[in-house]
Amino acid sequence: MNTTDHTVKSYDNELTHLDNAIARMGGLSEALLGRASEALVKRDTTLAGNVIHDDLKIDELEMEINTEVTRILALRQPMADDLRMVISALKTSSDLERIGDLSKNIAKRTITLSSAAPIGAVHTIARMASLVQSMVHNVLDAYLERDERKALDIRAQDEVVDQLHTSLFRELLTYMMEDPRNITPCTHLLFIAKNVERAGDHATNIAENVHFLVTGVHPEDDRPKDDETSFTGLEEE
Amino acid sequence: MNTTDHTVKSYDNELTHLDNAIARMGGLSEALLGRASEALVKRDTTLAGNVIHDDLKIDELEMEINTEVTRILALRQPMADDLRMVISALKTSSDLERIGDLSKNIAKRTITLSSAAPIGAVHTIARMASLVQSMVHNVLDAYLERDERKALDIRAQDEVVDQLHTSLFRELLTYMMEDPRNITPCTHLLFIAKNVERAGDHATNIAENVHFLVTGVHPEDDRPKDDETSFTGLEEE
Known part of the structure; x- marks a missing residue:
């Protein structure tokens, strides 16, 4: 270990521990979204209940x-790369906590959803969720590998999610x-789809955290993160 | 100035500057939400356009x-109270940026909204927005006065907003x-109301940041922050 390395071994351990905690939180968030989506497709209210419960683990990891x-900020006063690592961990854990929360919201609406919900729409949501799951997976790889190019590829994937959503x-x-009986279930599906779309936005936020972590600057904010459904109607057209 | 005070004058200035930036961001976010609500009530698309544009100023302040x-973290290595102040500023600016973003979303949907939107519902949303505006105002006062009791009073106000929302x-x-022609405008109103409700949640987050800032611990997470509409339907009942 040369003099530019951290001379205090336990400080190194602390930084590694932070990466591990982010990796664990990422894995849990990705899995929770997948299970929320599965509960929706199968109308499995027991699984939905488990998703609601398991979100607590993600909240606990964020607190940790x-x-x-x-x-670390108080005792180690990190500089340069280490400081960026600590700030990125703080921001990324907040985004992962939100993905957990959104998965919980999906599970809660799944419990309420009547069996009359149109199955085609449910499958589109499951496809969106599967894309967002792989975004979360890839962006966490990029985070742990400090690979900003891989991180910024996430944006293109988010555009596909947004198109499906619109x-x-x-x-x-x-x-x-077509049928007023569809109104309540479809309203819940509108909010469920919106939750998945927002989970994709948080994965994109993490990609920007990775860019900052590696390069020290925030990426140009040129991504189309707006929700196009704001401008979407039917009878006005 | 005694020895326990900061000995470097410019460091004091930096911390004061951080408080001022949060105060300015808070003022802008509160005003933007008010103007988004006014644009909705008056169906003023010019005002809505201005709201969308002015959200940029809030984004710039967050970057700053x-x-x-x-x-400050890199050069001053703040300890204890100062460190909490710096972390709280970071978290609070992120919540204020989201309130700005939500106001922008309200303005965007207002532009799309047909004149057929039910006026009673619009006025309920305006009432919710006005409550959230006063929450943002009060929580910023609490932040600048380091008054954690005032901050936690915000929770009770958020419950009123949630009840109106449900x-x-x-x-x-x-x-x-009642009428399929209401479906598109009412869907936009559902999302607009949800945006206001979420702005209230961010004001509540800031209250928790104030509690951390003053006491050094996070408040017990017993607030009812869930969206009750997850369990709300009509025809299933």
């Missing part, structure tokens, strides 16, 4: 990372107009 | 605070079932 970051929005409005 | 926090959700479903 928060405490650890505050401690077309699903129109489809759900059509179902509601 | 991010840069300043990173610089009853509005039911009301909007009823309108949609």
Whole structure:
């Protein structure tokens, strides 16, 4: 170990521990979204209940990372790369906590959802969720490998999620107009789809954290992160 | 100035500057939400356009605070109270940026909204927005005065916002079932109301940041922050 390395061994351990905690949180968030989506497709309210419960583990990990970051900042006064690592861990844990929360929201609406919900729309949501799961997986790899190019590839994947979301929005409005009995289930599906779309936004945020972690600057904010459904209607057209 | 005070004058200035930046961001976010609500009530698309544009100023302030926090952490290595202040500023600026973003989303949907949107529902949303504005105002006062009791009072206000949101959700479903022509405008109103409700959640997050800032610990997470509309339907009942 040369003089530019950390001379205090336990400090190194602390930074490695932070990476591990992010990796674990990422794995849990990715899995929770997948299980929320599975509960929706199978109308499995027991699984949905488990998802709601297991979100607590992700919340606990975020608290742990928060405490650890505050401690490292106070005791180790990290500089340069180490400081960026600590700030990135703080921001990334907050995004992962939100992905857990959104998965929990999906599970809660799944429990309420009547069996009359249109199956085609449910499958589109499952496809969106599967894309977002792979975004979370890839962005965590990029984070742990400090690979900013891989991280920024996530943006292109998020565009696909957004496109699916916009077309699903129109489809759900059509179902509601065809039959008033579709209105309540389709409203829940609108919010479930929105939750998946927002989980994709948080994966994209993490990609930007990785870019900052590796390069020290924030990427140009040119990504199309707006929700196109704001401008989407049917009968006005 | 005694020896326990900061001995470097410019460091004091930097911390004061951070408080000022948060105060300015808070003022802008509160005003932007108010203007988004006014644009909705008056169906003023010009005002809505201005809201969308002015959200940029809030984004810029967040970037400024991010840069300043990173610089202070690197150069000043703050301890104890100062460290908590820097971390709280970072978290609070992120919540204020989200309130700005949510106001922008309200403005975007306002531009799309047809004139057929039920006026009673619009006024309920304006009432919710006005409550959230005062929450943002009060929580920023609490932040700048380091008053954790005032901060935690925000939670009670957020419960009122949540109750209004849940009853509005039911009301909007009823309108949609009465007449299919209401479906598109009421869907946009559902999302607008959800944006206001989420802005209230971010004000509540800031209250928790204030509690951490003053006491050094996070408050017990017993607040009812769940969206009750997850369990709300009409025809299933």
